[in-house]
Amino acid sequence: MDPVACYCANARRAALALTAAYDEALARHGLKVTQFSLLRAVERHGAPNLTALAGATGLDRSTLGRNLRLLEAQRLVTLSPGDDQRDRVVALSRAGRSRVRAAARTWAGVQEALGRALGEDAERLVAITRRVTALLPVEAA
């Protein structure tokens, strides 16, 4: 049926499909799923600086910086200088927190629907993608 079971191509395509689905649902909150995820990451880690947050999210530091500036323009996060003048400390604004709370309800609905549709594969999806993520940076080292 398929001579090309490329792990990467399949993962990319599934990620794009999931992204489109979540994006559509989150659109009424003015957020894309990438932005929602980033806001959640900031909420969880309250990043001391961009490099640390980059490590936590697996994103490139410069990517992170640009994405955060878009959220800053929406007044959802603040980027302030830290004690170390080199750092930029990231934090959710009040508006950011309430936006995340509102969007999280929509997000949970999508999660739930997908979880029902996928059954046991839902947990497997999370387990395997995490395993892949954890495995690969090690390969590079």
Added chain:
Amino acid sequence: MDPVACYCANARRAALALTAAYDEALARHGLKVTQFSLLRAVERHGAPNLTALAGATGLDRSTLGRNLRLLEAQRLVTLSPGDDQRDRVVALSRAGRSRVRAAARTWAGVQEALGRALGEDAERLVAITRRVTALLPVEAA
């Protein structure tokens, strides 16, 4: 451990990690894994036109057009007008075919290493990502 088992965020991160790994391996062929996958898709489908290829790959048509123009600049594919003057028919050039053949050996090495590292999860990864991909466009309809 993790209050946020977002299917999308996990899938995106795994896809990025996989992309980085394949990209690094394919770099010596002057290809990114997205380009390699696209060349393979053209080879498989011998696309009648961009819209059909977009449907086959799950990519947006305009994305596909731009990506193909980069490959055209490398003389790896040709974009020629079809009988229907609206169509742009895509085909691999001779250089494209040989580039794909060479890169495919490197690709197979990465596949094999990942398959060994992941064990049974490798097949599950493919099965589940395909299921997700197949499921989601239907949700939208």
Added chain:
DNA sequence: TGGCGATGCGGGTATATGCCCGCGATGGAT
């Protein structure tokens, strides 16, 4: 056969992503 809806595509705009380079701030070694 003339016209209009449908189709295929490119380009504009916006976001996401990563690499590399250079600049400025730090901090430890001398």
Added chain:
DNA sequence: ATCCATCGCGGGCATATACCCGCATCGCCA
């Protein structure tokens, strides 16, 4: 106290991705 290696970051460049709009072409139908 000075100086250099290190660290954190922004910006430039390239690619990937998607949406929308407008243009050209087609095909069908009256």
